[in-house]
Amino acid sequence: MSVSPEAIRSALLARREIALIDVRQEALFALGHPLFAAQIPLQRIALEAPWRIPRQNTPIVVYDDGEGLAEPALHQLRALGYTQADVLEGGLAGWKAAGYELFEDVNSYSKAFGELVEHRRHTPSLPAPDVLALIEEKADIAILDARRFDEYATMSIPGGRSVPGAELVLRAPVAAPDPDTTIIVNCAGRTRSIIGTQSLINAGLPNRIFALRNGTIGWTLAGQALETGRQESVEKGEGSGHDLARERARDVAYRAGVRRIDSADLKGLIADSDRTLYRFDVRQPADFAAGHPAGFRNAPGGQLVQETDHFAPVRGARIVLVDDLGSRADMTASWLAQLGWEVLVLADAFDGPLETGDDGAPPPRGPHGRYKRPYEGTDNREAAMQAYLDWEYGLVAQLERDGTHGFFVI
Known part of the structure; x- marks a missing residue:
């Protein structure tokens, strides 16, 4: 059949x-x-x-x-x-x-959604030469890299620090406690820069906030040198900072229609044999390994929004998120809801016993089974990088022609 x-x-x-x-x-x-x-x-x-x-x-x-x-x-x-x-x-x-x-490339609908966000919210950005000028004049800026830490360590903007996407609302105030500090969010291309910048804007941070336009690709195409091997991360902060991040993120999630559940509600969802249920802990791998709720897999929030088709290939499934501090789950949920998912946040996930170790995910594919992204590594041809950007610029129009996405932007 x-x-x-x-x-x-x-x-x-x-x-x-x-x-x-x-x-x-x-x-x-x-x-x-x-x-x-x-x-x-x-x-x-x-x-x-x-x-x-x-x-x-x-x-x-x-x-x-x-x-x-x-x-x-x-x-x-x-x-x-x-x-x-x-x-x-x-x-x-x-x-x-x-x-x-x-649609070409990989993680296409997440990337198309990022372009739609920028198109509808006019997410502010700065071109690479302008950011370099700010660095050279020692302006009051904080450059935050929203990619995975290993990507950041491979190549990064001079002076940039690692703050993976879902961590931004929690950690950006630590990196830039003065509201007069300008925050610049970068990734390798466009999507995580746009989503990261708009996350901070949606959460109401008082700073001026910009995406680095076209990320490290734009930086390279402008003839500017990247740094390699950086190991600088921004810490989580503590106490009242966590409370404020939680409050900000919860407000964004509420505006996106995210619902909150408790463990009793979760049991009911698990018992529903007619719906697929994905359960993700959106913290960084080390935090997950140190202690996580039983039955949850690790999907760091920024990557879950960037690679949704990898983590959750069943379109129309339910997704439940957890995070011990709250803000990362709520911010991730806000984006997944806008991507058209039924997504819920489990409020009492860390009230009981926790499991340690990894989640047992299959080993990653080797290079032979993986398409080389035009924004990964330091050996990409300029023509391939420019072609990739040109493709991203056309995604909003392609979404409209396709007509199946169901995305919305708060």
């Missing part, structure tokens, strides 16, 4: 659960795929599918582009116990023939 492109589009518009899975290698996936497709290569289905698609009666549709991978993938899924796995009628060619959009 196969599922038509029209039926998949109907499910997306109705917000019914569906996991649309591209079973090609990630480099081929990055050349073009439906907006809400996720990618699991045939060779890793047995490893990744039980982790990323936890409910065995989830509607799953797999596809390739004529390589002969979809049918073997379907057999593997059924052997793993998935009862509603089918193939896309006509594969990727069938999707194109139906007149539907194909």
